[in-house]
Amino acid sequence: MxxxxxxxxxxxxxxxxxxxxxxxxxxxxxxxxxxxxxxxxxGEAQEVIFRQTHEPGRLGLSDFTDASGLGVTIAGQPLDHLFYHFRLVWSGFEHAHVILGGESLVALAEGLQNALWSVGGTPLYHRSDSLSAAFRNLDADAKVDLTHRYDQLCSHYRMTPTRNNKGVAHENGSIESSHGHLKNAVHDALLMRGTKEFDDLGSYRAFVDEIVSRRNAAHGKRIDAERSHLQALPERRTTDFEEIVVTVSRTGGFTLRKVFYTVPSRLIGHRLRVRLFDDRLDVFVGGTHLMTLRRGRGHPDGRHDQVVNYHHVIHSLRKKPMALRGLVYRDKLFPRPEYRKAFEALIEHLPDKQACKITVELLALAHDRGCERELAKELARTLDAGDLPDLAAMRTLFGPDPAKLPTVHVQLASLNGYEALIGTGEAA
Structure with a gap:
């Protein structure tokens, strides 16, 4: 012993x-x-925990907690996510933000700024867990850069950054204990809602925001009292993204953080400036914003992922429909499950060349006529009836063939007629 x-x-x-x-x-x-x-x-002496008295407006805490165990699904797919959780120690004000990736400075910056602008001020000190998870697998220079950017974030809001001692969880006890209460509240609300399914991420985020608002309402008087002790917010937010320059390859896209993203083919060869947020990418050429893309994530086993928009590649694919057969991102190309099921049925009953041709033309029809959802429903009805999609029938159903549209001749009126009208108006 x-x-x-x-x-x-x-x-x-x-x-x-x-x-x-x-x-x-x-x-x-x-x-x-x-x-x-x-x-x-x-026995040996043990570590003593020293309970602290807290002053209003002095300390805010940030931490991340795994929320995947809640069982939330988005459009039928399980949502692997975290909560970024902020709390003012004195009043108990809290803010939660759904994070799709792991712990990162980008996620911290977005969540922290949302929290500060929500409460309407900033505390004197901000304590985090040193972003230990974000530092993982980084070299020394990258760690120094990350630390510098975190310090700049706090400086922008006139907060002094403090960090927990590594491995000492109780130093963040005011928020660690609150994690469980938050997740229990979300879990109970999901049960009362009757389903854990949401149409999109925005709906789920609004759901979480409502729950947090109710929890804050219970501390309303104390939160209002602490607001008068908070520092004023700066005039604007600071950056909550990483900016990276990428080049669009001949494959019609670019690869970033083990994810391939498609873009319009006119951008092949161009250098793009990408702002990388936790859940999206804002893409710029020069100072012009081009588009916003959903952010993808590489697989845990190291495999790359793809974020594909069929609108970006359909024009080239129509010229080479057989490319669909062995396309690396084929399953990600289909905008809805019905299109994938149609391809599988066609490839099972028809020669590969014909099946690929029909599938590509169905995607082109959805692109040209703007009928992606309606066409998907019709494909589902066709497949449920045990039939294969009839391309000609689909084209007829979703609008006339442009080649068969009547030619309309418009006869322009003489300008003299307009002059006469003007003259009549002046005379009146």
């Missing part, structure tokens, strides 16, 4: 039974009591 103060009582118990098989297994509780008594008299 003196040589190994940290040894567990159960380990001593197992070793005693091994050395003395004649001993009864019932001695375990007695042994544990005696070891506990011995440590009370002869």
């Amino acid at each position: 003196k040589a190994a103060p940290g040894i567990r009582a159960v380990a001593v118990y197992n070793e005693m039974l091994r050395r003395h098989p004649e001993l009864s297994e019932g001695i375990r509780r007695t042994l544990e009591r005696r070891i506990r008594s011995w440590r009370a008299v002869h």
